[in-house]
Amino acid sequence: xxxxxxxxxxxxSEETANPYPHLLAPLDLGGVTLRNRTVMGSMHTGxxxxxxxxxxxxxxxxxxxxxxxxxxVTGGVGVNAQALxxxxxxxxxxxxxxxxxxxxTRTIHDAGAKVLLQALHIGxxxxxxxxxxxxxxxxxxxxxxxxxxxAQIEAxxxxxxxxxxxxxxxxxxxxxxxxxxxxxINQFIAPRTNRRNDAWGGSFERRIxxxxxxxxxxxxxxxxxxxxxxxxxxxxxxxxGSTRQEVIxxxxxxxxxxxxxxxxxxxxxxxxxxxIATCVPRGAFAGxxxxxxxxxxxxxxxxxxxxxxxxxEAILARGDADLxxxxxxxxxxxxxxxxxxxHRADEINTCIACNQACLDHTFSARRVSCLVNxxxxxERDLPLAAAARRARVAVVGAGPAGLACAVTAARxxxxxxxxxxxxxIGGQFNLACRIPGKEEFRETLRYFQRQLELTGVSVKLARxxxxxxLEDFDHVVLATGVVPRAPSFEGLDHPSVVSYAEAITGAKxxxxxxxxxxxxxxxxxxxxxxxxxxxxxxxxxxxxAQWGVDASGATRGGLAAAHxxxxxxxPAREVWLLQRKPGAAGAGLAVTTGWIRRSVVKQRGLxxxxxVEYVRVDDNxxxxxxxxxxxxxxxxxxxxxxxxxxxxxxxxxLAARGIEPIVIGGADVAAEIDAKRAIDxxxxxxxxxx
Ligand code: NAP
Ligand code: SF4
Numbered sequence: 001x002x003x004x005x006x007x008x009x010x011x012x013s014e015e016t017a018n019p020y021p022h023l024l025a026p027l028d029l030g031g032v033t034l035r036n037r038t039v040m041g042s043m044h045t046g047x048x049x050x051x052x053x054x055x056x057x058x059x060x061x062x063x064x065x066x067x068x069x070x071x072x073v074t075g076g077v078g079v080n081a082q083a084l085x086x087x088x089x090x091x092x093x094x095x096x097x098x099x100x101x102x103x104x105t106r107t108i109h110d111a112g113a114k115v116l117l118q119a120l121h122i123g124x125x126x127x128x129x130x131x132x133x134x135x136x137x138x139x140x141x142x143x144x145x146x147x148x149x150x151a152q153i154e155a156x157x158x159x160x161x162x163x164x165x166x167x168x169x170x171x172x173x174x175x176x177x178x179x180x181x182x183x184x185i186n187q188f189i190a191p192r193t194n195r196r197n198d199a200w201g202g203s204f205e206r207r208i209x210x211x212x213x214x215x216x217x218x219x220x221x222x223x224x225x226x227x228x229x230x231x232x233x234x235x236x237x238x239x240x241g242s243t244r245q246e247v248i249x250x251x252x253x254x255x256x257x258x259x260x261x262x263x264x265x266x267x268x269x270x271x272x273x274x275x276i277a278t279c280v281p282r283g284a285f286a287g288x289x290x291x292x293x294x295x296x297x298x299x300x301x302x303x304x305x306x307x308x309x310x311x312x313e314a315i316l317a318r319g320d321a322d323l324x325x326x327x328x329x330x331x332x333x334x335x336x337x338x339x340x341x342x343h344r345a346d347e348i349n350t351c352i353a354c355n356q357a358c359l360d361h362t363f364s365a366r367r368v369s370c371l372v373n374x375x376x377x378x379e380r381d382l383p384l385a386a387a388a389r390r391a392r393v394a395v396v397g398a399g400p401a402g403l404a405c406a407v408t409a410a411r412x413x414x415x416x417x418x419x420x421x422x423x424x425i426g427g428q429f430n431l432a433c434r435i436p437g438k439e440e441f442r443e444t445l446r447y448f449q450r451q452l453e454l455t456g457v458s459v460k461l462a463r464x465x466x467x468x469x470l471e472d473f474d475h476v477v478l479a480t481g482v483v484p485r486a487p488s489f490e491g492l493d494h495p496s497v498v499s500y501a502e503a504i505t506g507a508k509x510x511x512x513x514x515x516x517x518x519x520x521x522x523x524x525x526x527x528x529x530x531x532x533x534x535x536x537x538x539x540x541x542x543x544x545a546q547w548g549v550d551a552s553g554a555t556r557g558g559l560a561a562a563h564x565x566x567x568x569x570x571p572a573r574e575v576w577l578l579q580r581k582p583g584a585a586g587a588g589l590a591v592t593t594g595w596i597r598r599s600v601v602k603q604r605g606l607x608x609x610x611x612v613e614y615v616r617v618d619d620n621x622x623x624x625x626x627x628x629x630x631x632x633x634x635x636x637x638x639x640x641x642x643x644x645x646x647x648x649x650x651x652x653x654l655a656a657r658g659i660e661p662i663v664i665g666g667a668d669v670a671a672e673i674d675a676k677r678a679i680d681x682x683x684x685x686x687x688x689x690x
Pocket of ligand 1: 485486487488517518519520521522523525578579580581590641642643644671674675
């Protein structure tokens with residue numbers, strides 16, 4: 001156990017005023033002190049290529065630094081002009097840009113945090129093929145990479161060192177060397193991608209030489225207080241990845257080479273095991289970090305699905321790590337640490353790990369933001385200006401759109417009344433919370449409930465607003481949501497036909513043979529719910545078993561031999577998931593999570609049928625036509641998941657009174673009703689109120 005480890009805050013834990021004694025304890029790194037154990041992990045925001053990028057980045061990071069985070073890691077910065085993709089923009093560090101970077105680092109330092117620049121080379125993840133230790137195409141790549149020569153490898157190591165030198169000149173406190181997620185350095189480390197037989201491949205010692213030379217050369221080029229954090233792949237989750245012994249041996253070699261901290265990476269981008277989605281149990285991978293922490297003296301950072309102060313505190317208190325990294329949770333709430341410190345954890349806007357506004361945006365080259373916090377990465381263009389006068393605002397409907405609008409308007413100083421026909425807030429979110437693996441969505445409702453209290457919104461539950469109720473307001477916002485769309489085949493009044501809401505809430509008991517009509521987001525949700533085993537996925541062990549993660553350390557890459565689901569106790573249901581469109585079911589689901597949902601459908605043995613024509617429902621079941629042939633599915637229930645239509649029944653009576661409401665969320669556009677659009681629109685409408 002190191003001196004640094006022995007500084008773990010046992011004394012502070014007796015400080016009853018400190019709600020999270022391990023998390024909030026400072027960390028002395030010998031010359032540099034972090035004010036607490038929180039790290040904002042690296043995220044590419046999309047701000048990096050804007051014309052006013054430095055001002056945007058400074059505002060983005062300033063909000064997080066002012067919110068109390070200890071250490072920030074920037075989004076990946078190319079170690080040379082091609083490092084993030086030869087065809088893309090040059091996102092490397094240039095001497096001409098140092099003043100811009102100084103604005104960022106100064107702003108962060110003024111708010112009391114430290115900042116590392118992440119030095120990144122993506123290697124064979126370049127869509128054009130890029131460069132790699134060996135000419136082996138990635139399963140998610142489009143082209144075979146160019147095999148680096150020895151001279152090119154030497155030049156690349158110099159690029160890392162030059163990047164670190166410039167980072168120091170720009171005021172960064174250090175660099176994070178990105179050595180995980182299957183990027184270039186990881187490609188050298190693993191036999192999966194390194195088939196060389198020269199000084200840079202073959203034996204383990206030669207495969208890790210690239211990583212170690214980079215650290216040594218950065219160390220030689222920097223002063224002793226310059227931090228070097230290495231993001232180490234603790235678990236590759238791909239075949240022919242590193243063994244646990246290799247991960248530990250590399251961590252020890254990195255320590256000897258001079259790293260200050262070791263951060264955790266879990267899973268390559270091409271891995272087929274979910275590592276950060278909402279279905280991954282909180283803190284699931286901290287145990288892997290523990291194996292490294294036990295073997296080195298430098299502080300070690302845990303990562304992945306750590307989204308509350310309590311989860312973070314538990315990881316540190318257990319001794320799994322010395323710090324915790326949270327990237328998305330600090331998108332969701334820049335004041336995460338300040339609220340935790342002030343005993344206001346119940347006010348934290350918790351990341352629900354949906355990926356919808358962050359990683360899904362990154363993978364489609366859009367600016368990231370956050371589903372639950374549309375201000376994220378829009379700090380400069382969404383100012384929260386105080387209302388000019390305390391005008392009265394009525395918001396009708398307490399789903400995500402209405403909640404966001406009501407709370408934002410109240411924060412600006414408006415007198416807001418929120419009408420909700422149901423006895424509770426949340427709208428369609430109440431259904432999402434009931435889907436196994438989406439329990440996190442409850443956190444958003446908890447957050448909004450607390451914000452309604454704090455901002456003094458007058459909430460009228462179980463009150464379906466009529467036009468008369470809305471006459472005395474200066475602004476009326478309709479967030480009345482959606483009604484399920486009724487398909488047009490015969491037999492919809494048959495007792496076996498149920499709505500998705502009835503299936504999800506349990507209002508109707510569902511039988512053993514079920515046809516799900518509609519394979520959109522909700523069709524997949526219903527499929528998940530109806531086939532969910534009693535235990536699988538509910539605990540970390542079950543989760544690992546379901547997805548084939550070997551926690552014993554016995555296998556390369558940490559993959560269990562079989563990628564089998566533990567479905568022994570699954571409900572004995574036979575389920576058909578149906579859609580009219582040809583092609584794969586669920587093809588339109590989100591980039592970063594759709595593959596997980598399609599995998600689950602496969603694991604559970606559901607019958608997926610596309611290109612179907614619905615004919616009718618009767619006592620024999622659901623009659624279909626597939627490829628021109630008639631077929632009957634003898635099912636007990638037919639669950640309609642056929643999308644929604646806008647509910648706008650207040651529009652006409654309001655118009656009759658001369659009231660022109662603002663319509664938002666599903667009431668505005670049902671075709672794409674999702675919480676990201678709803679919360680964003682509700683927030684922006686509230687910001688635009690005069
Ligand atoms: P959806 O994604 O639009 O899917 C509706 C499904 O019903 C489609 O598969 C459609 O496919 C079918 N359909 C539409 N009209 C039909 C008709 N008249 N007769 C028969 N079938 C019909 O809608 P949703 O599943 O209700 O989801 C609503 C929104 O919630 C989505 O925009 C989604 O973003 C969001 N959501 C997201 C998630 C998620 O995991 N990210 C989960 C749940 C909901 P065919 O026309 O080809 O049959
Ligand atoms: Fe978390 Fe979803 Fe926000 Fe991304 S979009 S930070 S996953 S809540």
